[in-house]
Amino acid sequence: MKSVVSGPHATAREKNRILVTGGFGFLGSHVVERLVSDPGRHVHVVDDLSTSPLDHRRYLCEVGDPPNLTYSICTVDSFCRSAEEQDFQEIYHLASVVGPAGVLPHAGRIVQMVVNDTYRLIELALECQAKFLDVSTSEVYGGGQNGFCTEDYPKIVPAKTTVRLEYAVAKLAAETAIVNTCAVSPLKACIVRPFNIAGPRQSGKGGFVLPRFIGQCLRDEPVTVFGCGQQVRAFTHVKDIADGLIRVMEQGESGEAYNLGNPENRITILELARRVIELTGSESEVVFVDPKTIYGPLFAEASDKYPGASRAMNDLGWQPRYDINRIIMDAIDYCRSRNGWGR
Ligand code: UDP
Numbered sequence: 001m002k003s004v005v006s007g008p009h010a011t012a013r014e015k016n017r018i019l020v021t022g023g024f025g026f027l028g029s030h031v032v033e034r035l036v037s038d039p040g041r042h043v044h045v046v047d048d049l050s051t052s053p054l055d056h057r058r059y060l061c062e063v064g065d066p067p068n069l070t071y072s073i074c075t076v077d078s079f080c081r082s083a084e085e086q087d088f089q090e091i092y093h094l095a096s097v098v099g100p101a102g103v104l105p106h107a108g109r110i111v112q113m114v115v116n117d118t119y120r121l122i123e124l125a126l127e128c129q130a131k132f133l134d135v136s137t138s139e140v141y142g143g144g145q146n147g148f149c150t151e152d153y154p155k156i157v158p159a160k161t162t163v164r165l166e167y168a169v170a171k172l173a174a175e176t177a178i179v180n181t182c183a184v185s186p187l188k189a190c191i192v193r194p195f196n197i198a199g200p201r202q203s204g205k206g207g208f209v210l211p212r213f214i215g216q217c218l219r220d221e222p223v224t225v226f227g228c229g230q231q232v233r234a235f236t237h238v239k240d241i242a243d244g245l246i247r248v249m250e251q252g253e254s255g256e257a258y259n260l261g262n263p264e265n266r267i268t269i270l271e272l273a274r275r276v277i278e279l280t281g282s283e284s285e286v287v288f289v290d291p292k293t294i295y296g297p298l299f300a301e302a303s304d305k306y307p308g309a310s311r312a313m314n315d316l317g318w319q320p321r322y323d324i325n326r327i328i329m330d331a332i333d334y335c336r337s338r339n340g341w342g343r
Contacts, residue, residue, distance in 0.1 A: 099206020
C-alpha cells in the first residue's frame with residue numbers, strides 16, 4: 001500500500017469541498033478538470049494510480065496546477081482510515097478496477113475490493129453529510145433486452161460465471177448497499193451506469209477497443225476485431241459522461257440509478273474498425289481474432305449492449321453532444337500527441 005502523499009496546496013475549508021476517488025483515471029481526470037474550473041469548489045483527489053492511464057504530474061501541469069485541487073496518492077481504504085475531520089459536501093466515487101482485460105488479474109477479489117471501498121465511502125458520506133455519487137457499470141444489465149438496457153428492465157445474470165460477471169456482480173452489490181442505505185439512513189446518493197466511454201486519455205491497456213484500434217492503425221498493424229465483429233456497442237464521449245456525472249450529482253434523485261450513454265452512437269465493432277482505418281488514413285487491415293489468444297482463457301465477451309438514457313435526458317436535461325466520428329477523431333488526435341499510446 002502506498003503512503004498518503006498530500007498535494008501541495010492548503011485546503012480551503014470555506015469552499016464547496018468535493019472528494020473524487022479515481023480522479024486521475026480516464027473518466028476521473030475529465031470530471032476533475034470540469035469541477036476545478038469553478039474556483040468556488042475545492043477538489044480533493046484520492047487515487048492509488050493502479051489503473052490510471054495518466055502521468056498525474058503531467059496532468060496537473062496540463063490543467064494549470066489549479067490551487068483548488070489537492071490529492072492523496074493512496075487507496076480509498078487507507079484514505080478513509082486516515083481521514084480525520086473531513087468535511088466534504090460531495091463525494092464522486094470512480095476508483096475501481098476496470099476493463100474486460102484489466103479486471104482479469106484481480107479474479108476472485110473483485111467483489112471484496114469494490115464493496116469494501118463503497119462501504120468506506122458510505123460511512124464517510126454519512127459522517128460529513130456529503131451527497132454520494134457511485135459510478136457503477138452498464139455490465140449490471142448482463143445484456144438487457146437484446147442489448148437494449150434501460151433502468152426499468154430487470155437485470156439478467158448469465159449462467160456462466162466469469163471474471164466479467166464478478167465485476168458486474170460486485171458493482172451491483174455496491175449499488176444495492178447504497179440504495180438500501182439511502183432507504184434506512186439520511187444518506188443521499190445516486191448511481192450512474194455508463195456505457196462504453198471513449199475519447200482522449202483512454203488507454204488500450206484495460207482492453208478497451210477504441211484506443212487499441214487507433215494504436216494499431218497508427219502503427220499500420222492489423223486491426224484485431226474479436227469474434228465476427230457483429231457485436232453492438234454505443235460509444236459516448238468522455239466529456240459527455242463527465243457532464244452527466246456532474247448533472248446527476250447536482251440534480252439526481254437520491255436512491256436512483258441513471259444510465260449515461262449515447263444511443264445515437266450505436267455501431268458494430270467491425271464498422272468501428274473500418275471507421276478508424278478510414279479516419280486515420282491507415283494501411284491496416286482487419287483481422288478476426290479470438291480474444292483468448294491475446295488475454296488468456298479468463299477473458300469473456302459481453303453481449304450486445306446499448307443504452308436507453310431517457311431518464312438522464314428527460315429528468316436532468318442531459319444531452320450528449322459528440323457523434324461517433326468526433327469521438328474517434330478526438331481520440332486519434334490524443335493518441336497522435338502521445339507516441340505509443342493505445343498499446
Ligand atoms: N474488441 C475488439 N478488438 C479489440 C478490443 C475489443 O473487437 O482489440 C471488442 C470487444 O470484444 C467488445 C467491443 O470491442 O465486443 C468493446 O470492447 P471494450 O473492451 O472496449 O468494452 P466492453 O466489451 O466492455 O463493452
